[in-house]
Amino acid sequence: MHDIYDAMIIGGGASGLIAAVALARGGRRVVLLEKQDRVGRKLLSTGNGRCNLTNLEAGTENYHGGRQAVRAALKAWPPKKVIAFFEGLGIPCVADEEKRVYPMSRQAASVLDALRLGCDEAGVETRTGFRVTALNPGEGGFEAVSEGGERVYARCALVCTGGLAAPKLGAGGDGYRLLEALGHTIVPRFPAIAALITPPEPVRGLKGIRAEAEIALLCANEAVRRERGEMLFADSGVSGIAAMQLAHMVNVALFAGKPCAVRLNFTPGMDAEAMLKKRAADLPKRSLEDFLNGIVPRRLGQTLVKAAGLPLNVAAGKLSDKQIDALAGALSGWTLPVTGTQGYDQAQVTGGGASLKDFDIRCMGSLRRDGLFAAGEVLDVDGDCGGFNLQWAWSSALLAAEGIEAMLELRR
Numbered sequence: 233m234h235d236i237y238d239a240m241i242i243g244g245g246a247s248g249l250i251a252a253v254a255l256a257r258g259g260r261r262v263v264l265l266e267k268q269d270r271v272g273r274k275l276l277s278t279g280n281g282r283c284n285l286t287n288l289e290a291g292t293e294n295y296h297g298g299r300q301a302v303r304a305a306l307k308a309w310p311p312k313k314v315i316a317f318f319e320g321l322g323i324p325c326v327a328d329e330e331k332r333v334y335p336m337s338r339q340a341a342s343v344l345d346a347l348r349l350g351c352d353e354a355g356v357e358t359r360t361g362f363r364v365t366a367l368n369p370g371e372g373g374f375e376a377v378s379e380g381g382e383r384v385y386a387r388c389a390l391v392c393t394g395g396l397a398a399p400k401l402g403a404g405g406d407g408y409r410l411l412e413a414l415g416h417t418i419v420p421r422f423p424a425i426a427a428l429i430t431p432p433e434p435v436r437g438l439k440g441i442r443a444e445a446e447i448a449l450l451c452a453n454e455a456v457r458r459e460r461g462e463m464l465f466a467d468s469g470v471s472g473i474a475a476m477q478l479a480h481m482v483n484v485a486l487f488a489g490k491p492c493a494v495r496l497n498f499t500p501g502m503d504a505e506a507m508l509k510k511r512a513a514d515l516p517k518r519s520l521e522d523f524l525n526g527i528v529p530r531r532l533g534q535t536l537v538k539a540a541g542l543p544l545n546v547a548a549g550k551l552s553d554k555q556i557d558a559l560a561g562a563l564s565g566w567t568l569p570v571t572g573t574q575g576y577d578q579a580q581v582t583g584g585g586a587s588l589k590d591f592d593i594r595c596m597g598s599l600r601r602d603g604l605f606a607a608g609e610v611l612d613v614d615g616d617c618g619g620f621n622l623q624w625a626w627s628s629a630l631l632a633a634e635g636i637e638a639m640l641e642l643r644r
């Protein structure tokens with residue numbers, strides 16, 4: 233007769249670790265199965281190594297995909313309750329002016345250590361190097377089979393295998409396959425927080441340049457979302473948080489055959505034309521090569537002059553009203569076609585995934601298979617930058633842990 237755990241958790245990332253702590257603290261026998269040689273590798277890279285673990289203002293508007301599930305998870309486990317959970321693990325939290333929450337140590341490693349210690353203290357059995365390749369339902373529970381043929385049995389199974397973003401940190405498609413084999417629908421997936429790709433020519437020579445801008449995303453010529461913040465020019469496209477969080481909408485629009493573009497405004501809230509007219513009157517001898525220097529980085533200024541169709545070797549004082557108008561248009565509305573986004577290698581989050589229609593969102597329990605649960609990025613939810621994705625991982629996992637607890641209690 234084999235050993236049967238109360239719950240097996242597949243995937244020792246953010247959602248798997250927190251669910252394991254919660255269940256084991258409640259006295260349940262929990263086994264955590266992780267394919268890599270250690271748990272929580274992706275967590276270490278979050279927030280540039282500082283772990284932006286939630287956002288005080290998280291609301292459904294910060295998410296795409298199964299928003300009703302997000303609403304339920306945020307109601308049951310709002311950021312303040314998640315923060316209290318972490319404080320109970322020895323992680324005091326601090327928020328910045330944008331309501332992004334970090335551990336007081338500003339170290340992702342301390343969040344991971346606290347979760348690992350929480351697991352150890354509560355008696356979670358962690359098995360690393362255990363890649364689950366099959367999840368077989370049977371009488372009274374599930375059998376997980378590893379790549380090497382090992383087997384683990386439990387009364388409930390929680391799939392926390394994450395998405396496809398950042399494969400170097402352990403992402404892969406196993407969780408989707410496991411759920412699909414048990415009758416779940418998988419919604420098409422795509423990179424959701426990733427740099428935007430533009431034709432190389434307009435941005436040539438701008439790699440590494442940063443600038444504050446308002447970015448409007450145009451889908452089929454209609455502005456569908458605006459973001460403001462620092463953008464970073466890349467080899468063939470635009471990056472930085474403001475640009476990257478448009479990736480979800482870009483991929484959805486391109487998939488639907490709608491052309492996309494970004495309109496960059498480097499003088500948001502200002503009258504660019506009036507500003508340039510005054511500048512030309514104040515600096516009539518300044519050649520266009522240097523004319524925008526100080527408003528934007530010099531090289532970007534030169535690119536904008538060219539985008540306006542003007543030569544670089546003309547003095548500002550010689551510009552006609554029409555030419556100033558054209559330059560103001562480039563400065564406040566430089567439009568670049570967007571042909572796609574970077575792939576999963578560079579992306580932070582996955583859009584799409586296991587459909588929430590197949591789950592009871594009050595407890596994250598499967599409607600297809602009794603005793604099966606899922607949480608985190610494997611599900612069809614993705615959030616904006618700013619702590620929203622980890623908030624979803626924590627809150628959906630804690631909700632699932634409660635669901636598992638209730639199911640085990642019922643079956644006693």
Ligand SMILES: Cc1cc2nc3c(=O)[nH]c(=O)nc-3n(C[C@H](O)[C@H](O)[C@H](O)COP(=O)(O)OP(=O)(O)OC[C@H]3O[C@@H](n4cnc5c(N)ncnc54)[C@H](O)[C@@H]3O)c2cc1C
Pocket residue numbers: 242243244245246247248265266267268271272273274275277278279280283284285286362363364365392393394395397398401402403404406407579580581607608609610618619620621622623625
């Ligand atoms: C560079 C980077 C920075 C980020 N920064 C932030 C941030 O600051 N704030 C924020 O909110 N979000 C951030 N995110 C997103 C956030 O990290 C994820 O949304 C979150 O980790 C998802 O949690 P998860 O538990 O669903 O998946 P993961 O944390 O990815 O964990 C999944 C785990 O499952 C394991 N696994 C997969 N398949 C199997 C299998 N078959 N058997 C056993 N184990 C398996 C994996 O190895 C992994 O350990 C960032 C992402 C990246 C890539």
